[in-house]
Amino acid sequence: MADDWDERFGWAWDLISEDPARRDEAHLRLDGLRAARAAAATPEEHREASRRLLPDGLWIGSRPGLARLPRAVRYRLLYLDWEVRFPHEWAWHAKSWSTKKSLLRTFCRHVDELPEWIRTVLAGLVLVAAARPHRLGDERYARLARVLVDDAMRERLRELGEHPDKGVRLRAGYLTWVVGNRILPEPKPCQWRDYLRELGLVEEPVERSPAILSEVDQGRVPTLVRCPRCDGPAVVACPVPGPGRVLWRVDCSECAYTASRRPEFKQGNRRDGSVVHDPVFRLPLWLQQPCDGGRRLWAYGTGHLDAIEQHLRARVRLAGGGAYLPAYQVDLPDWMMPLDRRDELLAGIAALRATVPAGLGAWPHRDADT
Numbered sequence: 383m384a385d386d387w388d389e390r391f392g393w394a395w396d397l398i399s400e401d402p403a404r405r406d407e408a409h410l411r412l413d414g415l416r417a418a419r420a421a422a423a424t425p426e427e428h429r430e431a432s433r434r435l436l437p438d439g440l441w442i443g444s445r446p447g448l449a450r451l452p453r454a455v456r457y458r459l460l461y462l463d464w465e466v467r468f469p470h471e472w473a474w475h476a477k478s479w480s481t482k483k484s485l486l487r488t489f490c491r492h493v494d495e496l497p498e499w500i501r502t503v504l505a506g507l508v509l510v511a512a513a514r515p516h517r518l519g520d521e522r523y524a525r526l527a528r529v530l531v532d533d534a535m536r537e538r539l540r541e542l543g544e545h546p547d548k549g550v551r552l553r554a555g556y557l558t559w560v561v562g563n564r565i566l567p568e569p570k571p572c573q574w575r576d577y578l579r580e581l582g583l584v585e586e587p588v589e590r591s592p593a594i595l596s597e598v599d600q601g602r603v604p605t606l607v608r609c610p611r612c613d614g615p616a617v618v619a620c621p622v623p624g625p626g627r628v629l630w631r632v633d634c635s636e637c638a639y640t641a642s643r644r645p646e647f648k649q650g651n652r653r654d655g656s657v658v659h660d661p662v663f664r665l666p667l668w669l670q671q672p673c674d675g676g677r678r679l680w681a682y683g684t685g686h687l688d689a690i691e692q693h694l695r696a697r698v699r700l701a702g703g704g705a706y707l708p709a710y711q712v713d714l715p716d717w718m719m720p721l722d723r724r725d726e727l728l729a730g731i732a733a734l735r736a737t738v739p740a741g742l743g744a745w746p747h748r749d750a751d752t
């Protein structure tokens with residue numbers, strides 16, 4: 383088979399661009415390729431469309447991970463690089479844990495045959511993975527670390543062991559431990575969890591933690607509302623969350639207005655385009671604006687707005703019409719789903735964000751040590 387890797391995947395380098403607009407273009411391209419495959423009329427068309435998709439096309443035409451196919455290897459490394467650098471976008475657009483694990487397993491198994499440049503790239507990936515939250519399949523990076531370790535990697539791990547983020551320090555500590563103890567068994571997910579347990583910690587996988595709406599619901603993060611006295615921006619929160627009827631407060635940032643309440647229950651909002659209120663004090667949300675067709679774009683606070691934006695930017699529409707990421711995670715209504723509404727919605731989000739005074743209603747900074 384002809385070596386057409388660059389023709390098929392040359393565009394994919396934009397997936398790891400630092401420029402969000404270029405990444406966005408690449409996401410849309412991938413989306414289009416997926417739609418093209420869905421529209422394939424014959425098995426040949428389907429096969430040809432699959433060759434151009436990620437990760438599907440990575441497997442076609444050669445065995446995985448063999449160093450004598452440098453072009454194929456470059457794009458397999460790109461797929462891994464994408465996962466470590468932009469894990470959410472990877473997960474939303476072309477997630478395949480089995481591909482990640484399989485590629486890493488193959489590199490690990492053939493490590494002695496790999497040319498120096500591939501070993502260098504892989505060592506770099508081990509270190510970037512250590513510097514971001516732990517994800518499924520990362521035990522394969524620990525295995526790679528053991529076969530690739532040299533003085534430079536030890537030194538870099540030692541530096542990461544002094545990183546201000548506790549999560550980075552923990553992962554660097556774990557890797558230092560597994561590369562330094564040759565008698566340990568091969569790294570497995572349970573070994574990482576055991577390592578944390580020894581330190582009195584439990585793993586919180588990043589995929590399960592974007593629970594912004596439940597954080598809002600429990601008052602752990604502020605909701606921005608309109609002050610009933612001066613119409614300025616006010617913050618609703620529950621300073622000491624807990625079970626039962628806890629005390630909620632609203633404080634205006636511009637006048638001295640303040641109120642508190644122990645709600646019996648929280649009231650929801652209608653989805654008919656009418657004004658949206660916070661569920662405790664029933665004050666109008668600060669972040670809301672009407673959209674075309676009698677709809678309303680709204681968010682509880684800036685973190686919720688960020689989550690909606692992230693979702694809209696990363697989402698792909700699947701052939702069946704469903705969204706790749708469940709919209710309930712950010713409470714997106716169906717009318718926001720069509721791709722052709724996206725630019726209008728992103729502009730609305732930017733306009734809403736611009737109305738929030740600096741520093742108001744920001745997600746509380748979570749110190750990893752607390």
Ligand SMILES: [Zn+2]
Pocket residue numbers: 609610611612613614634635636637638639
């Ligand atoms: Zn006020």
